Amino acid sequence: MPYLSGFSENPLRSRADLIRAVIALIKPLHPYKSSTGARIKIATSTGAGFSETAAQLEGYSRPLWVVAPLLHFKISASDPALRSLLSDEGLGLEDWIRGLKEGTDPKSPEYWGDVEASDQRMVEMETIAFALLVSPFTFSFMSDPAARANLINWLKQINHHAMPQNNWLFFRVLVNLALVLSLGVPLEEVKSHIDEALDVLDRFYISDGWSSDGPWGDVRKQADYYSGSFAMQFAALLFVKHASSLPVYASRIEKYKEQAKMFAAEYWRYFDINGAAIPFGRSLTYRFAMGAFWAAVSYADIELPPPLDIGTVKGLLLRHLRWWTHRPHTFNSDGTQNIGYAYPNMYMAEDYNSPQSPYWSLKSFLPLLLEEDHTFWTAQERPHPLTQDSPSMVSLGRVKLLWPPRHILISNEEHHFMLSSGQSTTRRFKAREAKYGKFAYSSAFGLSVPCGAFLEQIAPDSTLAVKFDDGEENWKVRYEPYDVESGTVTVEGGDDTLFLRSKWRPWKEDVVIQTTLIASTPHWPGWHLRVHRVSVPKGTDPLRLVDGGFAISAQTTRDESIFEQRVRTELDAAGSNKVEEGWYNDGKGCLVISSAGASGVMDLTDDFVNSQGNGKSIIIRADPNT
Known part of the structure; x- marks a missing residue:
């Protein structure tokens, strides 16, 4: 798909820009909602390693990262143009309110089902908890005791079933926080579940603000985007923001703030000056959720140590989102997100990636909840730390x-x-x-x-x-x-x-x-x-x-394949003065220059040892879509 109107051309500078962007991202979901709004199944038929009911619950729940703020704006917006956008029947924001009621009603034909051990439903509860925390009057059914009781009972199931000992434990923490703060459940009733989960999560901590996605040891040594943007730090900052009214957690909140500051001090290095992140680890189909840590830092009002001021954080997040606006192949022809990274790719998907899974990416839009006079919006966007002209930045090193x-x-x-x-x-x-x-x-x-x-x-x-x-x-x-x-x-x-x-x-x-x-x-x-x-x-x-x-595209800027050209043993004499696309191999090293840049490798073995080997340089024509 070459273009998603409202997102692909969006400058992403202001709060209004982000509102238009998220409307563009979720509006294509509207035709795929079930009759009551409790389920969404987009028009692809790939499978996941859990039930179709849970997969369609993903479709309902993951857009809540932006639906909850949009519903707030619909009530409070003074701008007629914005109110008109949010009232569009083709967007159907109220469907998510009705869907929550139906999905948690055991008597409804669209009931999401009871929770079992290590159930995908536990994952989707995090976003529902978020919606309750940020918009309790919209989602807590205060005027409907039966619906409220169904919601409470459905969410409480997360406390009574085994779950993976990894980032999932934060879902239990946030669900119980929502039960207390938004649904009136006494803290004493669920505090043991919160505390036990937090105690286990503390054991995942490594150092310098980093946590592993589970205990670091023989079974797993994982410190990837789950450690920051996808789950661990992100969820900890949601806890910081919303547990502040509970004095019993004051010391833990301070600890999480300090860990976030240490993590932020180096996490920016994973982002290039153009906003691109380094892809690494699993769940890469969550795409721009890689920037969600910066969104959570802003939302939780974490004051980072110099030189990471709010303008720098704003730049890191918005440049990352802008990089994705230039990746049109992340969308299906109907505007829904596909499974993949910069283009559709099922080879890289996990067994838990349903067609609706990519909407975890919407975590990166938390700043929508910040008022227009918040420093995130009023601060001037600053460039990447390594391009800022100040002694403190130069000393950071490349x-x-x-x-x-x-x-x-x-x-x-x-x-x-x-x-x-x-x-x-x-x-x-x-x-x-x-x-x-x-x-x-x-x-x-x-x-x-x-x-x-x-x-x-x-x-x-x-x-x-x-x-x-x-x-x-x-x-x-x-x-x-x-x-x-x-x-x-x-x-x-x-x-x-x-x-x-x-x-x-x-x-x-x-x-x-x-x-x-x-x-x-x-x-x-x-x-x-x-x-x-x-x-x-x-x-x-x-x-x-x-x-x-390094892998590199074989396509030239003329939409030809380098493999349609002869392989050369050296660059032409003019090659040092102009871009000359093609592939080169002299037996000791090889180079590919294509639309994606230049990637080369050289064998230096003979410079170090008296090699007994039979080495040669080759260019592997890898299968498409790998």
């Missing part, structure tokens, strides 16, 4: 080690990317090796996920693939690194830079591969160095290893 997630963040004019060593999970998430185990992740090139067993289907960008030399299948890619360490090294040119080092085993046999990732320096900006030491026991069959560079 290469930074973040130890809790085991990342080195690199942001320079040539490339914005990160090096990674140390994350993994034993949970059976699709493409987990690709989402957590690669050497590098880039906001410019994204990452590839596998679609099959052959090399071009594994699409091993920014990772090491290894196999015994016994055919074309059975590749293993780098995963579950251990013995992770970091440090500083001096490289060519006399520059000091950072490194991450780790080991991994492709098989249970005693083949051990140690990789040192060395960050960019001013002497070779945009590049990074990988040093592999492969330990192979005597008698082991020969190995084949492929060290992949």
